[in-house]
Amino acid sequence: MSLSITLTINGTPRTVELDDPRVTLLDLLRERLDLTGTKKGCDRGQCGACTILLDGRRVNSCLALALSHDGAEILTIEGLADGEACHPIQAAFIAHDAFQCGFCTPGQIMSALGLIQEGSAGDDPERVREGMSGNLCRCGAYRGITEAVLEAQQRMSRDAREEVA
Amino acid sequence: MNRFDYIRPATVTEAIAAAAIPGSAYLAAGTNLIDLMKGGVLRPERLIDINHIPGLDRIEHLPDGGVRIGAQLRNADLAADPDFARRFPAIAEALLSGASAQLRNAATLGGNLLQRTRCAYFYDTASACNRRQPGSGCDARGGENRLHAILGWSDACIATHPSDLCVPLAAFGATLEIEGRDGRREVALEDLHRLPGEAPEQESVLAPGELIIALRLPAEAATFAPHARYIKLRERTSYAFAVVSAAAGLRLEGGVITEARLALGGVAAKPWRAEAAERALTGAPPDAASFGRAAEAALAEARPSGDNAYKIELARRILVRALTLAAAGTPERLPALPASPFAPLPGGRPHG
Numbered sequence: 436m437s438l439s440i441t442l443t444i445n446g447t448p449r450t451v452e453l454d455d456p457r458v459t460l461l462d463l464l465r466e467r468l469d470l471t472g473t474k475k476g477c478d479r480g481q482c483g484a485c486t487i488l489l490d491g492r493r494v495n496s497c498l499a500l501a502l503s504h505d506g507a508e509i510l511t512i513e514g515l516a517d518g519e520a521c522h523p524i525q526a527a528f529i530a531h532d533a534f535q536c537g538f539c540t541p542g543q544i545m546s547a548l549g550l551i552q553e554g555s556a557g558d559d560p561e562r563v564r565e566g567m568s569g570n571l572c573r574c575g576a577y578r579g580i581t582e583a584v585l586e587a588q589q590r591m592s593r594d595a596r597e598e599v600a
Numbered sequence: 601m602n603r604f605d606y607i608r609p610a611t612v613t614e615a616i617a618a619a620a621i622p623g624s625a626y627l628a629a630g631t632n633l634i635d636l637m638k639g640g641v642l643r644p645e646r647l648i649d650i651n652h653i654p655g656l657d658r659i660e661h662l663p664d665g666g667v668r669i670g671a672q673l674r675n676a677d678l679a680a681d682p683d684f685a686r687r688f689p690a691i692a693e694a695l696l697s698g699a700s701a702q703l704r705n706a707a708t709l710g711g712n713l714l715q716r717t718r719c720a721y722f723y724d725t726a727s728a729c730n731r732r733q734p735g736s737g738c739d740a741r742g743g744e745n746r747l748h749a750i751l752g753w754s755d756a757c758i759a760t761h762p763s764d765l766c767v768p769l770a771a772f773g774a775t776l777e778i779e780g781r782d783g784r785r786e787v788a789l790e791d792l793h794r795l796p797g798e799a800p801e802q803e804s805v806l807a808p809g810e811l812i813i814a815l816r817l818p819a820e821a822a823t824f825a826p827h828a829r830y831i832k833l834r835e836r837t838s839y840a841f842a843v844v845s846a847a848a849g850l851r852l853e854g855g856v857i858t859e860a861r862l863a864l865g866g867v868a869a870k871p872w873r874a875e876a877a878e879r880a881l882t883g884a885p886p887d888a889a890s891f892g893r894a895a896e897a898a899l900a901e902a903r904p905s906g907d908n909a910y911k912i913e914l915a916r917r918i919l920v921r922a923l924t925l926a927a928a929g930t931p932e933r934l935p936a937l938p939a940s941p942f943a944p945l946p947g948g949r950p951h952g
Contacts, residue, residue, distance in 0.1 A: 500606075500649075503651050
């Protein structure tokens with residue numbers, strides 16, 4: 436079997452030749468496509484630093500074999516901002532001091548986007564905390580993260596309403 | 601990670617033929633398999649990727665009232681199906697209490713059933729482990745074994761099965777459709793996993809190359825929906841495996857339990873259906889005395905396998921808690937922390 440796969444990454448189709456079936460989506464993004472915004476923390480599915488949206492769903496890219504996802508659509512932290520303008524989740528993370536060292540932040544933000552799109556947490560901080568529990572923050576910025584997710588969610592639903600109107 | 605050949609079959613028949621070759625392993629999401637391969641715990645020579653076979657991820661509500669669920673469905677998608685969650689709330693609660701949102705989005709139901717133990721000695725290739733390497737011994741016996749089995753263990757292995765999903769599936773009588781070179785057969789979920797005995801490396805009744813196609817729940821399982829809970833004690837609030845967990849379902853008529861379903865998780869190498877406890881509850885009032893007797897019956901044969909005698913009493917208390925919460929009624933909406941034993945009890949008593 437040819438080890439050539441096609442992925443749509445942040446809206447751009449990319450065909451990639453793989454010389455090794457062991458490459459994960461995380462290593463493909465970081466080591467071969469120079470998309471180093473997605474972070475490698477534990478590399479074992481325990482910390483969430485590598486969270487991306489895969490076909491619209493948040494997953495740990497460290498445990499996903501790239502070959503198995505031929506044809507998939509991928510959104511990484513690099514695809515989130517609108518030009519120079521921060522995405523509402525990025526802006527809310529800044530406004531609420533939702534990080535310190537910043538290493539877990541891309542994963543936190545992609546996970547927050549997944550959570551908001553799943554639409555099951557509502558405005559309940561407890562449900563946001565539970566929904567974000569797959570993302571560890573060793574600086575302990577959890578309080579700011581929860582506030583940022585809640586505010587970003589409000590702003591995104593307000594923006595969506597205004598677009599409809 | 602070792603190198604491997606990657607095979608992507610388009611049909612179940614092709615997959616089974618490919619997996620018949622020794623050294624093969626099925627790849628579903630890989631959330632457990634890739635982790636184990638990264639640690640060198642498993643070293644399959646061929647991965648048979650079953651993610652591109654169509655039709656294995658459907659939820660079908662059957663005319664007889666049962667439900668058939670494709671084994672490639674993702675954990676999150678079953679929990680999020682409103683009809684399924686309404687009819688089988690304890691199963692949805694168990695799914696949502698497991699792992700993280702990211703893992704639930706990826707992990708399949710079939711993979712959940714066949715996930716490997718989280719015993720640290722199984723994961724550490726420098727340790728002796730009869731389950732990983734038959735005949736090498738069991739370093740867990742004299743090691744860090746606070747979290748190990750209290751039921752059904754043997755001198756060869758004291759590991760537990762970590763699945764949450766399997767616990768209510770065992771309680772509510774799920775069956776599996778399994779396909780192999782000799783055709784299709786059905787196996788009760790309760791019979792899927794083997795107890796370790798002298799051969800802990802034989803973890804399930806699946807023959808090499810057999811594939812779980814679907815799981816089924818009988819119509820009767822939905823009759824417990826008004827009184828069905830899954831309760832799980834973890835060492836942190838979220839995103840952790842069970843120390844002990846319990847699934848409980850009750851049918852109540854005229855202030856009496858007419859039928860009960862009960863299973864424990866985190867206590868054995870398989871989900872542990874507690875049939876003696878179920879019988880003890882039939883005809884009894886749903887009160888603390890009945891639940892206490894049921895918990896005694898469920899743990900009658902338990903014995904510590906190491907520094908874990910506390911788990912026997914803990915399992916009794918989690919069973920009582922699960923029964924108490926089930927009797928109080930399935931909540932309209934799942935709690936913010938699914939399966940948490942720390943939710944307030946009806947009547948405001950902090951401890952049940």
